[in-house]
Amino acid sequence: MGPHEKNTQIGIVEIIRQRIRRLRLQRQFTQEDLCERAGISVDAVSRIENGSRVPTLDTLEKIAAALGVRIVDLVTTTEVRGPQIAPSIQSIVNLLERYPAEVHKTAEKVIKAMVKGLPAGEVARAAAEDGEEYRTPPRKRR
Secondary structure, three states: OOHHHHHHHHHHHHHHHHHHHHHHHHOOOOHHHHHHHHOOOHHHHHHHHHOOOOOOHHHHHHHHHHHOOOHHHHHOOOOOOOOOOOHHHHHHHHHHOOOOHHHHHHHHHHHHHHHHHOOHHHHHHHHHHOOOOOOOOOOOOO
């Protein structure tokens, strides 16, 4: 291996390490959350993120799937842009991901019924009670 190859390898490992950590934090996952989703040990995630372990291709595939990205997104030098999700919604998603698909479907129905059944004033009042501002969406023209 020539001197340039070693520098490139170190650079890629650093990119992978930083990318995994950044994506994990963006998704509000703990290292434990990521290890459960990826089916790897917490020690492995910790060592990969702190740079003391170089992940295998198999491990990268598992981590990418757990983070909802392609494996190439972990090794590319361009920034991966995920959807911009409000923290409160991400918290609900994180909670629901621990349950089977049937629970997801039921939760979706409950949320749809709740939102559909609330007058805009009630939604605004509920948001205000939580210290948030709510803006009534524009009415759709028929």
